[in-house]
Amino acid sequence: MTLKFSVPRTRNIFQMTFLSTALFVLFAAPSHASEMRPSTPPGRPEPVRIESSVQVNQETVIKAAKAGREAYSQVLSPYAKISADVAKKAALERFPGTECKDVSLHAVRHNLVYLVLVENSEVRHLVIVDAGNGKPLAVRSVSVRSHMTSARHI
Numbered sequence: 001m002t003l004k005f006s007v008p009r010t011r012n013i014f015q016m017t018f019l020s021t022a023l024f025v026l027f028a029a030p031s032h033a034s035e036m037r038p039s040t041p042p043g044r045p046e047p048v049r050i051e052s053s054v055q056v057n058q059e060t061v062i063k064a065a066k067a068g069r070e071a072y073s074q075v076l077s078p079y080a081k082i083s084a085d086v087a088k089k090a091a092l093e094r095f096p097g098t099e100c101k102d103v104s105l106h107a108v109r110h111n112l113v114y115l116v117l118v119e120n121s122e123v124r125h126l127v128i129v130d131a132g133n134g135k136p137l138a139v140r141s142v143s144v145r146s147h148m149t150s151a152r153h154i
Contacts, residue, residue, distance in 0.1 A: 072106075073104055073106075076105045076106070076107060076112060079112055080112060080114075080132075081132045082114075082132070082133070082134045084103045084105070086134045087129040087134060088103050088114075088116055089134075090116075090127070090129050090135070091116035091127035091129060094125075094127060094136050094139070095118050095127070097120055098119055098120045098125065099118065099119065099120070100116060101118065101119055101124075102115075102116070102117040103115070103116050105131060108128070112131040112132070113129060113131055113137065114128075114131055115127075115129075120144075121144065122143070123141055123142070123143055123144060124141070124142050124143075125139055125142075126139070127139050
């Protein structure tokens with residue numbers, strides 16, 4: 001039996017975080033977790049249990065994910081007309097008093113943009129910056145306090 005897995009292209013940092021968390025839950029859950037689940041309902045196939053002969057620690061997995069994101073950005077970078085530093089500057093000008101946590105180049109519905117994550121102690125902003133002219137196109141803001149509270153309930 002051959003299993004094929006396809007990993008969808010992520011569209012933003014939050015989706016990437018969700019995807020990596022989902023993969024961790026699916027593949028790095030403790031072995032006793034399967035004992036706690038109820039038996040499979042009739043007519044459904046048994047879940048696939050994957051145990052490789054080689055395991056890697058979480059730090060290595062994070063490094064690999066970051067390398068993948070950097071490779072993705074490298075493929076897109078020749079098409080960008082501004083640098084990541086210019087995108088970072090645009091986001092910081094839009095939200096004075098914040099610091100930049102991450103900048104990455106993405107194609108969102110075939111539009112080349114930088115995703116810039118800036119935050120302070122109160123709020124976190126995802127600023128989408130045009131990779132052609134450096135203008136902020138959209139902003140998504142989340143209260144750090146409510147984000148931390150909701151994360152505890154996951």
